[in-house]
Amino acid sequence: MNLTYRWIECASWELDFFGLPHRIPWPADVDEEEAKREPFELGSLLKAIELMGPDAGAPWTGFLKAATQFGELTESLEDSEISRARELLVDIERHHPGTSFRIFHEAYVARHEGRLTDAIALYQQAAEKTPSISEIWNNMAMLLAMSERRDEAVSAFRKALENSPQNRTALEGLAQMRELVKLIRDPNDPNSAMFVEIPTFRDMATQQIPTLAENPEHLINFGEELFRAGMIPEVGVMALEKAHELQPDQPRSIVALASAYRLMGELDKARTLITRLTELAPDSTEAFFHLAQICNAMGDSAAERAALQRVLEINPNQQAALGIWFELKPGEHDPAKEQQLLDFSESRNSWMALILASALCRERADFGRAMQLAERACQMAPDSEEALLHFSATIGDARDVTRLARDIKPKVESGKFSKRLDWNYAHVLHQLGLTSDAINALKKAASEENAPDDFKAACSTSIEAWSGILTGSGIPLEVHSSGVLLRDVLLKLEDDDGGVILKAGSQLPEQGVFPWRANGSETSVILQQGQSGGVNPPKILGEFKVRGIQAAPGQPVTIECHLAGLPDGALHFRAAQNGRRLGVGWAPAAEHATV
DSSP: OOOSEEEEEOOOHHHHHTTOOSEEEEETTSOGGGGGSSSOOHHHHHHHHHHHGGGOOTTHHHHHHHHTTHHHHHHHHHTTOHHHHHHHHHHHHHHSOSOHHHHHHHHHHHHHTTOHHHHHHHHHHHHHHOTTOHHHHHHHHHHHHHTTOHHHHHHHHHHHHHHOTTOHHHHHHHHHTTSEEEEESOTTOGGGEEEEEHHHHHHHHHHHHHHHTTSHHHHHHHHHHHHHHOSSHHHHHHHHHHHHHHSTTOHHHHHHHHHHHHHHTOHHHHHHHHHHHHHHOTTOHHHHHHHHHHHHHHTOHHHHHHHHHHHHHHOTTOHHHHHHHTTOOTTOOOHHHHHHHHHHHHHHTOHHHHHHHHHHHHHTTOHHHHHHHHHHHHHHOTTOHHHHHHHHHHHHHHTOHHHIIIIIHHHHHHTOSOHHHHHHHHHHHHHTTOHHHHHHHHHHHHHSTTOOHHHHHHHHHHHHHHTTSOEEOSSOOOBOTTSBBOSOEEEEOSSSEEEEEEOTTOBSSEEEEEEEEEOSSEEEEEEEESOTTSSSOOEEEEEEEEEOOOOOTTOOEEEEEEEEEOTTSOEEEEEEETTEEOEEEEEOTTTOOOO
């Protein structure tokens, strides 16, 4: 009798994933070598099971039935149809129970629904069943890292590397967690990166110190960079010590090494160094302020006060020193401290003390008094941008359009100050209801040759919002602290969930575009985060109104909607018709407020 299948031994890890033995049926007309390839040739295995006919018993018959759901499961997950994926997984478990495959995908569903703890537990179950599969460990590690379970995340990434030493996901994950160091050999080739363990990197860095000693400035830069990275601070200190040895009286080398000593807890060394700098540079506010910080860390209040007093003798407008000297805390509004600041300003001719006193008045909503003090600060320091910024803000609080036009506008138009003043001025105009003037101010500032790209982008967003062609949601997105979207953002329809626009797991900022059928000149789009039918109910994000649509009576038209999710949980909505921007607005969905 001619057999149409034969039994072979196969080492593929996917068999463990599917809960199958490694002795498997295989079609007689398919080369056995095909079973060794990745991804595993599942189609040939299923064909062999079918050829077995009534001879196929457990686990093959159950697996064959379960496998009929695999294609649709993949499509459901790719299309974010989580409810359908959940149903398919129930069927798969019924036909072929207890597999890592099912548990792994259950974890994916839980992750998609924002249930991080459940997802981690499921990945852990899958890893216990099949510990040799790197992808399970990687997914678990990423969620552990997001959940601030660092040591467990590192361990999981290490497990992934045990199974696959060159696994890029695990290597990148460990590098981000500063357990490995990523070195780029060719900046133009991302694949040129090599990953080294911390001890190896420590040896490499230590060996560079003698070479860099030929240029002490380079040595300081190297030491500060290593210290900031935090992986081998002790080598950073060695580099800074060498730089100081070469230039014992150079202020930068002293400050760099003293700062490193302070952060390492070697406070006596730090104090000795900075004291030496105060002797070399008795008029350096930087030196005395560093000394104050070190004395504070040592608990020497008297010495800290003496150092701060010297800072303010040299520069009575040093804001940080003033804040510490007068013990100003967030939300401070004590009239007694205001008077102390005013007395200091009078005796020391300090415009910054006036600004701080004005800030206390603003905090207790005494805007008239705040503006008087801010104006005095500007009179004392007419070229100080900090004074102008504070003055413009107090003018906005007091809603004094005349003062804004008389005192701030000429300074903006002079071009002597940074774009911060243009930005502040425009936002005060908007605060005062002068939206057209605010938009023109930002347009002018953004069009100037020296405008930075990030400033131009911020101006564009504000102009769109003030023009009514961009709106935000009054309900923030559920976002992890790392900027990852926790649940899908999708359309809310009358009888069901609509399509997914922003997928869970996306690193924000992320954008999505979708078409919308509208009847008439206005329409409403309701959005939600999270899909129906899950453990956690969906969160309605509100009703986004669109107006100005051009449509003939009774003739539906299609408009294009644009959505952007930001790392801070903000959600921006825009709409357009044939490239023409449409007016938009937002309201809580239950209220159905008009735009």
